[in-house]
Amino acid sequence: MRFTVFLIPSLFVLASSPAYAELPEGARAMLEAAIATGDEEKVATVLDLARSTWPDQAADIDAIAQEWNTALAARNAERAKLAAERAAQEAEAIRTAGLFDRWSGQGELGAFQSGGNTDSVGVAASLKLDREGIDWTHAIRLSADYQRQNGTTSREQYVASYEPRWQFGENVFAYGLAQFQYDRIQGFSARYSLSGGLGYRVIDGGPLQLSVKAGPAYRVTEFTDGSSASRIAGLVGLDFDWQLLERLKLTQDVEALAETGGRATVIFDSANTTVNLVTGLDFRVSNRLRSRLSYKIEYDSNPPAGSVGTDTLTRATLIYGF
Numbered sequence: 001m002r003f004t005v006f007l008i009p010s011l012f013v014l015a016s017s018p019a020y021a022e023l024p025e026g027a028r029a030m031l032e033a034a035i036a037t038g039d040e041e042k043v044a045t046v047l048d049l050a051r052s053t054w055p056d057q058a059a060d061i062d063a064i065a066q067e068w069n070t071a072l073a074a075r076n077a078e079r080a081k082l083a084a085e086r087a088a089q090e091a092e093a094i095r096t097a098g099l100f101d102r103w104s105g106q107g108e109l110g111a112f113q114s115g116g117n118t119d120s121v122g123v124a125a126s127l128k129l130d131r132e133g134i135d136w137t138h139a140i141r142l143s144a145d146y147q148r149q150n151g152t153t154s155r156e157q158y159v160a161s162y163e164p165r166w167q168f169g170e171n172v173f174a175y176g177l178a179q180f181q182y183d184r185i186q187g188f189s190a191r192y193s194l195s196g197g198l199g200y201r202v203i204d205g206g207p208l209q210l211s212v213k214a215g216p217a218y219r220v221t222e223f224t225d226g227s228s229a230s231r232i233a234g235l236v237g238l239d240f241d242w243q244l245l246e247r248l249k250l251t252q253d254v255e256a257l258a259e260t261g262g263r264a265t266v267i268f269d270s271a272n273t274t275v276n277l278v279t280g281l282d283f284r285v286s287n288r289l290r291s292r293l294s295y296k297i298e299y300d301s302n303p304p305a306g307s308v309g310t311d312t313l314t315r316a317t318l319i320y321g322f
Contacts, residue, residue, distance in 0.1 A: 022060050027053070031064060043068060094133050105129040108292065110317030122147035122155070124315060139163045145313075158182040171201040175213055177235070186311070187304030190222040195235040207243040212236075223304055231272070247284040253277070275299040282319070290319040 023031070027050050034046035047065050051058055094102065111123040126143035140162050147155035161179040168174065174197070181191040197215015204211075217233040240252040253276075280294040298311040 023050075023057055024054060027057065027061070035068060040072065091134060097133075102133075103129050103131045104322065106319050106321040108317050108319045110315055119151070120147070120149040120154075124317060135167050137165045137167070139165075154185070156182075156184055157186075165199070171204065173199045173201070173213075175199050175215070177217075184224055185307070186298075186300060187225075187307045188221050188223050190220075192220045193233070193235075194218045195233075197235065199237075209239075209241045211239045213238075225304070249282040249284070251278075251280040251282060253280075273299075273301040288321045290321070292317050292319055 030046050030050060031043075034043045037043075047061060047068075050061050054061070106128050108126040108128075109124070111121075113121045124143075124145045126141070128142075129140040131138040141159070143157075143159045145155055145157040147153070159179070159181050161177065163175060163177045165176075166174045175195075177193070177195040179193040179195075181193075182189065183191075195215050195217035197213060199211055199213030202210040202212060214234070214236045217235040218230070219233045220228065220230045222228045238253070240250075242250040244250055275297070277297040277299075278294055279296075280292050282290045282292050284290050292315075294315050294317070296311075296313040296315070298313075300307075300309050303309045
C-alpha cells in the first residue's frame with residue numbers, strides 16, 4: 001500500500017504504486033495534478049475532496065496522504081538546510097570581504113542650458129555609496145550643484161559626508177556622521193560637522209520604511225569674510241520611503257541641525273539652525289535606471305549679511321544604480 005514520490009526541481013509526481021493503481025481514474029487525475037504543483041493547500045483540499053467523493057477508497061487515499069506528508073517534510077527539511085548553508089556562506093563572505101568589496105550605489109545627474117534673453121547653464125550630480133555588513137553599514141554621499149546665469153555664478157554648492165551605523169538591536173542603531181559643505185552663495189567657504197547618536201527604525205518592512213535619528217553635534221563654519229565660528233549643536237534626522245506603486249516611489253529626507261551659542265550648557269541661546277529637506281518622487285524605468293522629480297528646501301535661521309535664509313530648488317534628474 002505504499003508508493004514513491006520523486007522530487008523534480010520542486011514538483012512532486014506520483015510513480016506507480018498499489019494504492020495509486022487501485023484508485024478510480026478520476027481520483028488519480030485529481031491527485032496527480034495537485035501533487036505535481038507542490039502546493040500544500042491545494043493537495044490537502046484535493047485529498048479531502050477525494051475522500052468525500054470515493055469513501056470506499058479512504059484507506060488508499062490515507063496511504064497517499066501519509067506518503068505525501070513524509071515527502072513534504074523531507075523537502076522542507078532539505079530546503080531549510082540549503083537556506084542555512086547559504087546564510088552561513090553569505091555571513092562568511094561578509095566577514096572576510098576586503099575594504100573595497102561589497103559596495104553598491106547610485107549616481108544622479110541633471111543639467112540644463114538656456115540662451116536668448118537669459119543665458120544660463122546648470123549641472124547637478126551626486127554619488128551615493130553603501131556597504132552593508134552583518135552589524136555595520138557604511139554610507140558615503142557626494143554631491144555637486146552648480147549654476148551660472150548671465151555670466152554670474154548663482155549657485156555653487158558641494159557636500160561630502162560619511163556615516164557609519166552599528167545595528168545593535170532589532171530596530172535600534174548607533175550612528176556617526178562626518179560632513180563637509182561648501183556654499184559661497186550662502187556665505188561660507190567651508191562648514192564641518194561631526195555628530196553621533198542613536199536611531200530607531202520605526203517601520204521596516206512592506207511598502208513603508210521610516211527611520212529617525214538624533215544626537216549631539218559639533219560644527220565649525222568658515223565664512224567668506226574670513227571669520228569663523230565653532231559651536232556645539234544637536235542633530236535630528238528622518239528618512240522615509242514609500243513604494244506607492246511597482247515603479248513609483250516617494251522619498252522624504254529631513255536633517256535639522258541646531259547650534260547653541262558659545263557654550264553647550266546655554267541651550268536657550270540658540271545661534272543658528274539649519275534644515276535640509278528633500279522630497280523626491282522616483283519612477284523606475286528599468287532595474288538600474290530611474291527618473292526623479294525632487295523639491296529641496298534649505299533653511300538657515302541666521303545667514304550671513306546679504307544672504308537670504310531660505311533656498312528652494314525643484315529638479316528633474318536621472319539616477320543609475322550599480
